[in-house]
Amino acid sequence: MPRPPGHGPGYEVKRQEIIDLAADLFARKGYAATSITELGDAADLAKGALYYYIGSKENLLVEIQSRVLTPLLSAARRIQALDEHPVLKLRLLSETLLELILRRTDHIWVYEHDYRHLTGDNLTRLLRQRKQFEKIVRSLLTDAMDCGAFRRMDPRLTMLQFLNLHNHTYQWVRPSGPWDARFLSREYCATLFAGFRTADYDVSGLEDELGAFRERYQDWTAMVPAAHA
Amino acid sequence: MPRPPGHGPGYEVKRQEIIDLAADLFARKGYAATSITELGDAADLAKGALYYYIGSKENLLVEIQSRVLTPLLSAARRIQALDEHPVLKLRLLSETLLELILRRTDHIWVYEHDYRHLTGDNLTRLLRQRKQFEKIVRSLLTDAMDCGAFRRMDPRLTMLQFLNLHNHTYQWVRPSGPWDARFLSREYCATLFAGFRTADYDVSGLEDELGAFRERYQDWTAMVPAAHA
Amino acid sequence: MPRPPGHGPGYEVKRQEIIDLAADLFARKGYAATSITELGDAADLAKGALYYYIGSKENLLVEIQSRVLTPLLSAARRIQALDEHPVLKLRLLSETLLELILRRTDHIWVYEHDYRHLTGDNLTRLLRQRKQFEKIVRSLLTDAMDCGAFRRMDPRLTMLQFLNLHNHTYQWVRPSGPWDARFLSREYCATLFAGFRTADYDVSGLEDELGAFRERYQDWTAMVPAAHA
Amino acid sequence: MPRPPGHGPGYEVKRQEIIDLAADLFARKGYAATSITELGDAADLAKGALYYYIGSKENLLVEIQSRVLTPLLSAARRIQALDEHPVLKLRLLSETLLELILRRTDHIWVYEHDYRHLTGDNLTRLLRQRKQFEKIVRSLLTDAMDCGAFRRMDPRLTMLQFLNLHNHTYQWVRPSGPWDARFLSREYCATLFAGFRTADYDVSGLEDELGAFRERYQDWTAMVPAAHA
DNA sequence: AATGAATGAGCATTCATTCAT
DNA sequence: GATGAATGAATGCTCATTCAT
Known part of the structure; x- marks a missing residue:
């Protein structure tokens, strides 16, 4: 732009x-x-x-924030629009989020640390977009509660747990490290969903469902690569 | 000092x-x-x-880091030294950590964001202390695996999940908010331990054990209050 | 301040x-x-x-403008409050204005040229004070018309003639030059009042009246010297 | 050029x-x-x-100054060369000057304020031309004194009064305002000439003489329009 | 005729720090 | 214990101007 x-x-x-x-x-x-x-x-x-x-210097910050939030929001919306089980969608979102964190660790670092240096409209817009993303995560989690997969929990706290676990990854992850987004997503979701699930809901089939989903939609990626990347 | x-x-x-x-x-x-x-x-x-x-300005940063790490490390050591079940110790550590995050959110914010502005020995010392804290968390987690409570998992990744979930809390928590450290710790541990536990280990009795522990050691706190606080 | x-x-x-x-x-x-x-x-x-x-740099500009307008406005008000003939008051104002222009030619230069670089409230305040000064000049001139000394003329244009003749002096005057404020004021007023007067009003006694006024109020000066000057 | x-x-x-x-x-x-x-x-x-x-930027300044001084000087010379009464010539010059000020207020503003940013020859040339213009005004005024119309006064101060009154007009005049060059010139000259005249010289016929002059030289204008205007 | 890209000096302003008193 | 005054380097940013294309 x-x-x-x-x-x-x-x-x-x-x-x-x-x-x-x-x-x-x-x-x-x-x-x-x-x-x-x-x-x-x-x-x-x-x-x-x-x-x-x-x-201007602030302009750079705006661009970097935008490079994080634009693909993140559009991916979240694409996932939300899928006609799949809510828990599978959360698993997809988790992996997408981790892909972004791993691929653009420096951007995430700036995104997490320096948004407070934005001023005026730039800050307002950023906060609005962050809220939108959080809202999508929260709605996927309440969907999972509504369909009986997850226990009734405070939606906001559940979302915050989901995001805590994922977002803080930027602090220690190295793209050259031993774990890729797919692996980390599987681990994180295993932890979270075991904690969130109802006694009736069996989480063990999730990775197979994911495989089947990928089979159906070959080359599916939630994240549309930005023009410049 | x-x-x-x-x-x-x-x-x-x-x-x-x-x-x-x-x-x-x-x-x-x-x-x-x-x-x-x-x-x-x-x-x-x-x-x-x-x-x-x-x-000097950097000196202030050193002091703030120290105000976080000194009580944290000493609390972690006191907990580690307890003759209790590893999972209970993790639960105690979780609550202690969240107490610190909630009581001193501003310090944690600086601790998480600005440690990179330390130079020379100040930085070296900080990183060493952080590693020591992580090592204690990791050892408590491997203890829990060794005693059959937790599945065999990569100790480092397990520790990172534990810390991700807890540490990122500073980003959104408000001391005046609806949740206190005890509540958040119960929720976080419920999530984590459900994900970490073996099929044989029943996590449902944990909160009662905690109550019993508190009965035994009345007024027990892991964190020794700093002189000035 | x-x-x-x-x-x-x-x-x-x-x-x-x-x-x-x-x-x-x-x-x-x-x-x-x-x-x-x-x-x-x-x-x-x-x-x-x-x-x-x-x-700040703009602050300097504010101070300089203030050094011109503060004594000018207070002098104009003191003159306006005198119980003297309007034409004599105009003669007093003329001399006071020229004293300021001659004593602080550099300030006047800045005052005339650079007020447009003021921003926000600083500019608003300046323009308001300028208007106040102009209003006093205009009222003295209409007083002179009301008492029959001056012809009926457009008050604004009459004021502008008065100020044109005086204010532009800064462009060429040298404090070390041959003319002082008293002399210039006499010359300017001779020109202006001859042009402004009615056929009935005799302007020739003005300088004597001024002498008598000075006799009455010894050491009278319209301009209160600023603290720092 | x-x-x-x-x-x-x-x-x-x-x-x-x-x-x-x-x-x-x-x-x-x-x-x-x-x-x-x-x-x-x-x-x-x-x-x-x-x-x-x-x-270059300075070049623009040179051009603008030139757009003021070239027509002004040539107009002044054409007026000086007329075989008319000196006071009528002054009246013509006054109107010409005010025409320029009103028609090109922006140029006059730059002319009055920013000539000091000229350097080297550009500045020298400008000052020389300004002096030439002032000399013409002064000589017209001494002509009026020599023919008995004006009192004997300091020629330089008389010229400065003439120019003060006219030149400062740029500071407040609006081309869309109520007064045009002809009106302002009549007012200014009425003021100045009443102040300058001898007791013997009757200034009341001046405007009629001006009308007669215009009758004789139809469409006479002192100012030759610049090529681009 | 006109452009996009580049320069390097200069701008007003703020910084962490020092130190005589 | 505390201050007011000073420093000099660095800050983000704008400037008039140039030039290959």
């Missing part, structure tokens, strides 16, 4: 590269402690040229 | 008050984005006087 | 000296084209120390 | 349009506070293209 009019063909490409660099720096040093000069050094670009691409 | 020598009786008291203010500011705005001037305003102290108490 | 609390005894003195320097620089180069670095050089003060005194 | 060689037919037209835009911007925001980027936005031209037309 380029702002100033009249940019050449390479503009957007370079712009995205700069945002990549910014995400890496912000993740490692924190948004407030990263200077535009450092970013210029990393991009090998004088400050003037840098600003030609970025507009 | 006051550094400069030769201080009067009120020195340490005022020093701790300043750290309180710093924790609040750092939690709300981030360490890097909080200026010493702001802290001076909050403390109603000129900058010269402020430095008389704090030594 | 010092803003931040807790300043030493020399603070205000130095502050006023810096505003003096700023007025000189702004007058010679223009507000927008004068950099804070230049001011720091002139004041022999590092930028940090400079800001300790000035708060 | 286009500088770079080899330009197409539309070059000069567009160049003049850009100077128009610049005059408007400089008048409203001040020369130093107006950026070339803003001008580019206003002209809907990228910066490269802009520089193709303008050469």
Whole structure:
């Protein structure tokens, strides 16, 4: 979404590269402690040229947040719209979320830490989108309660447990580590769903159902890759 | 641990008050984005006087980290040393951890976000202490596996699940909110232990055992209150 | 009017000296084209120390405008309150205005040129005060019409002629030049009042009346010298 | 006076349009506070293209000053060369000057405020031309004194009064306001000439003489319209 | 004729810290 | 114990200008 009019063909490409660099720096040093000069050094670009691409420092933060929330929200909506069992949908959402966390750990780091440096409308919009995502998670969990799979629990606390377990992963995960998104999702969901389920609901078939689902919808991915990624 | 020598009786008291203010500011705005001037305003102290108490900005960060890790580590060690069932000990640790998170949410916020601004020995020491805490959690979990209560799982991943679920709580919890540490601990442990347990192990008696434990050791608390708190 | 609390005894003195320097620089180069670095050089003060005194660049502009308008408005009000003939009052106001223009030519230069760089409330307040001054001039002129000394003319245009002739003086006047405020006022008023008077009103006695007034109120000055001047 | 060689037919037209835009911007925001980027936005031209037309920012200032001084000087010379009564010539010059001020208020604003940002020869040339104009005004005034119409007064101060009254008009005048150049000139000259005249000289016939002059030289205008206007 | 991209110096302002008093 | 005053480097950002295409 380029702002100033009249940019050449390479503009957007370079712009995205700069945002990549910014995400890496912000993740490692924190948004407030990263200077535009450092970013210029990393991009090998004088400050003037840098600003030609970025507009402002906060703008970079907006873009990074957007790179997290846009695919996350659209994936959540696609999953919610599926005609599948709620618990399977939660399993799909879990894996999608972990994919994002593993693939874009630096972005998640910024997303979790530095959203408070957004101001005005940028902050308002972000908080609204976060709430929307949480609402979808909560509705999937209440669906699972309504169909008898999960116990009656406080929907908000159940959602928070789900998100606590997933979101905090960014703090220690390494993409080069031993565990991938599929594995972590299976483990996390095994834990959560064992705790959430009713005595009547048998969770042991879930992974098979997931396999069958993948069979049916080959190459299904919840997350639509962003243009630049 | 006051550094400069030769201080009067009120020195340490005022020093701790300043750290309180710093924790609040750092939690709300981030360490890097909080200026010493702001802290001076909050403390109603000129900058010269402020430095008389704090030594340096990083020093404040060290103190805040220490206020989290010192009671946490000592509590974890006291729990580990108890002659009780490993699962009960995990339940006690969970509640202790959540007590700290709820009572000192601002400190936890700084602890989770800004430890990366520590430098040199301060950082090394912090990371060492964090590892020690994680090691204790891991050993309690392997104890629970060894005694047949929990399934054989990767000890590190099990610990990370335990900590993910607990630690991320600082992001949304409000001390004035509807849930206290005891309630959250019961819920979290219900979820985790249902997922971790073997088919043979019955988790339903845990809360009663906890009650009995508290009966035996009246007024037992894992966490030794810090001098200033 | 010092803003931040807790300043030493020399603070205000130095502050006023810096505003003096700023007025000189702004007058010679223009507000927008004068950099804070230049001011720091002139004041022999590092930028940090400079800001300790000035708060912001715009603040300097506010102070300079205030140094013009505060004495001007109070002088105009004191003159308006006199129980004298309106034409004599105009003659007194003329001389007072020219005294200010001659004594503080640099301030007037900034006042005339750079008020547009004020923003928000600062601008609003300035424009309000300017209007108040103009209103006093206009009322003195209509008083002179009402008592038959001046022809019936458009009050606003008459005021604008009065102010055009006086205010533009800053553009060419030199304090070291051949003419002082008293002389210029006599000349300007001779021109204006000859043009404004009715056939019946004889303007030739005015300077004698002024002498008599000065005899009566010895050491009378319309302008109360500012504390720092 | 286009500088770079080899330009197409539309070059000069567009160049003049850009100077128009610049005059408007400089008048409203001040020369130093107006950026070339803003001008580019206003002209809907990228910066490269802009520089193709303008050469440099200072060049624009030169052109604007020239647009004021060139017609003003030539008008003053044409008036001076007329075989008419000096007071009538002053009346003609007054109206011409006010016509320029009213028609090109933005240019006058820049002319009065920002000439000091000219450097080197540009500044020298401007000051020389200003002096030339002032000399013509002064000589018309001494002519009026020599023929007995005006009292003997300091020629320079008389000229400065004449110019003060006229020039300061730019500060408040609106082309859409109630007064046109002819009216303002009549009022200003009524004021000035009543103050300047000898007891023997009757100023009341001046406007009739002006009418007769206009009758004789139909469509006479002192100001030759600039090519682009 | 016109553009998009780049530069490097400069801008106003804030920073953590020091220190004589 | 505490202050007011000072520093100098760094902050995010804008500037007039250039130039290959």
